[in-house]
Amino acid sequence: MGEKWVLMKTAQTPTNIAVIKYWGKRDETLILPVNDSISVTLDPAHLCTTTTVAVSPAFQQDRMWLNGKEISLSGGRYQNCLREIRKRAREVEDKEKGIKIEKEDWEKLHLHIASYNNFPTAAGLASSAAGFACLVFALAKLMNVEEDESQLSAIARQGSGSACRSLFGGFVKWIMGKEEDGSDSLAVQLVDEKHWDDLFIIIAVVSSRQKETSSTSGMRESVETSLLLQHRAKEVVPKRTLQMEEAIKNRDFASFAKLTCADSNQFHAVCLDTSPPIFYMNDTSHRIISHVEKWNRSEGSPQVAYTFDAGPNAVLIARDRKAAAQLLKRLLFSFPPNSDADLDSYIIGDKTILKEAGVEGMKDVEALSPPPENGAAQKCPGDVNYFICTRPGKGPILLSNENVGLLDPETGLPK
Ligand SMILES: Nc1ncnc2c1ncn2[C@@H]1O[C@H](COP(=O)(O)OP(=O)(O)OP(=O)(O)O)[C@@H](O)[C@H]1O
Numbered sequence: 001m002g003e004k005w006v007l008m009k010t011a012q013t014p015t016n017i018a019v020i021k022y023w024g025k026r027d028e029t030l031i032l033p034v035n036d037s038i039s040v041t042l043d044p045a046h047l048c049t050t051t052t053v054a055v056s057p058a059f060q061q062d063r064m065w066l067n068g069k070e071i072s073l074s075g076g077r078y079q080n081c082l083r084e085i086r087k088r089a090r091e092v093e094d095k096e097k098g099i100k101i102e103k104e105d106w107e108k109l110h111l112h113i114a115s116y117n118n119f120p121t122a123a124g125l126a127s128s129a130a131g132f133a134c135l136v137f138a139l140a141k142l143m144n145v146e147e148d149e150s151q152l153s154a155i156a157r158q159g160s161g162s163a164c165r166s167l168f169g170g171f172v173k174w175i176m177g178k179e180e181d182g183s184d185s186l187a188v189q190l191v192d193e194k195h196w197d198d199l200f201i202i203i204a205v206v207s208s209r210q211k212e213t214s215s216t217s218g219m220r221e222s223v224e225t226s227l228l229l230q231h232r233a234k235e236v237v238p239k240r241t242l243q244m245e246e247a248i249k250n251r252d253f254a255s256f257a258k259l260t261c262a263d264s265n266q267f268h269a270v271c272l273d274t275s276p277p278i279f280y281m282n283d284t285s286h287r288i289i290s291h292v293e294k295w296n297r298s299e300g301s302p303q304v305a306y307t308f309d310a311g312p313n314a315v316l317i318a319r320d321r322k323a324a325a326q327l328l329k330r331l332l333f334s335f336p337p338n339s340d341a342d343l344d345s346y347i348i349g350d351k352t353i354l355k356e357a358g359v360e361g362m363k364d365v366e367a368l369s370p371p372p373e374n375g376a377a378q379k380c381p382g383d384v385n386y387f388i389c390t391r392p393g394k395g396p397i398l399l400s401n402e403n404v405g406l407l408d409p410e411t412g413l414p415k
């Protein structure tokens with residue numbers, strides 16, 4: 001194997017947001033959770049990771065570049081994913097390029113990996129979920145791995161728990177499993193992204209400093225100190241998961257919204273019940289909850305569900321585009337951009353919703369009146385950094401066009 005060839009694959013993988021939260025591990029190394037969780041996959045057109053993986057006999061060591069900067073692969077989570085995927089590698093032949101890799105060769109060959117998130121990394125937008133799912137998916141394609149998405153999800157899980165749910169589109173369940181080796185702790189698709197096409201999602205990226213407690217250490221502290229977590233995992237989530245599956249199957253928005261909001265609130269209650277307490281939401285997050293609760297109550301049935309991960313960003317799931325347009329008007333009234341910002345960079349993703357809300361420029365934002373159910377609503381410019389408008393989306397895909405790869409096909413180094 002003294003030749004100079006480089007073989008590459010590029011994949012794109014979505015991020016996901018949990019509507020029944022994963023919070024707490026029963027095994028830290030294998031990343032095994034204390035309860036099942038359910039998520040919705042977000043449209044990769046707006047939030048996704050692109051990863052190119054390459055193999056060549058010329059590479060001296062495994063290397064990785066994240067958003068253009070070289071990072072170390074020595075961490076246990078990367079090492080576990082690489083080891084597990086290498087174990088499953090099979091023979092690969094590219095007759096056109098005259099390349100043949102035997103199964104045993106994969107243990108000796110080194111990899112180059114380049115990855116890019118089209119959204120901020122470590123900003124509470126689940127970059128680790130999309131990132132590890134994409135790494136495992138792209139490597140599986142490069143190495144001709146036979147395992148299906150669920151089996152791959154059990155490998156991605158060892159990179160970051162929530163990553164296992166990004167191997168599928170639509171609504172996804174991470175089954176906690178019972179086995180000690182984690183072999184049955186994996187993700188399955190509940191329904192694909194077309195099943196509940198009406199839903200529209202608006203993410204409020206709330207201004208904050210970098211979060212103080214990572215999900216990993218936060219959930220460790222909750223497991224060690226919160227009695228509410230024990231109760232939640234044993235008594236609440238098992239029932240709630242079944243109800244959520246029913247709500248999703250029947251496209252029952254009222255039930256879906258009730259369960260989603262209750263589960264987000266209970267997760268944050270567990271954080272408060274942790275010693276010392278963990279605060280992920282801030283005043284802006286609380287204000288968003290109160291606006292949504294008031295509006296839902298005044299309508300008589302829920303129009304929007306809210307959920308918050310380990311940070312202050314609000315993920316708002318509207319029952320349909322009409323409700324999303326109404327929601328956007330309410331959000332823009334209370335959280336207009338700072339006077340120097342322009343609407344084009346303040347609302348990103350699927351901007352078509354702006355037109356439906358009748359908001360086409362800053363003048364329209366300034367002219368918005370307070371929502372009828374909340375005449376006393378205050379304007380808080382600058383409290384939200386920007387909004388991302390998106391939908392439920394599809395799972396990982398392989399990109400066939402070599403030009404979109406992040407590594408140079410000749411050298412295997414970042415372009
Ligand atoms: N594209 C990627 N490929 C591989 N690993 C990634 C990628 N993007 C992020 N990561 C890993 O995930 C880590 C960030 O995870 P972290 O949990 O801190 O933030 P996050 O996932 O963006 O936020 P949160 O978990 O709160 O939603 C990075 O330091 C890196 O190790």
Ligand SMILES: C[C@@](O)(CCOP(=O)(O)OP(=O)(O)O)CC(=O)O
Pocket residue numbers: 017018020021022023031037128159160161162163215216308309310
């Ligand atoms: C609040 C959450 O987003 C927690 C996600 O935790 P991570 O998957 O980031 O944690 P590790 O497994 O330690 O990497 C809820 C969820 O996504 O289910």
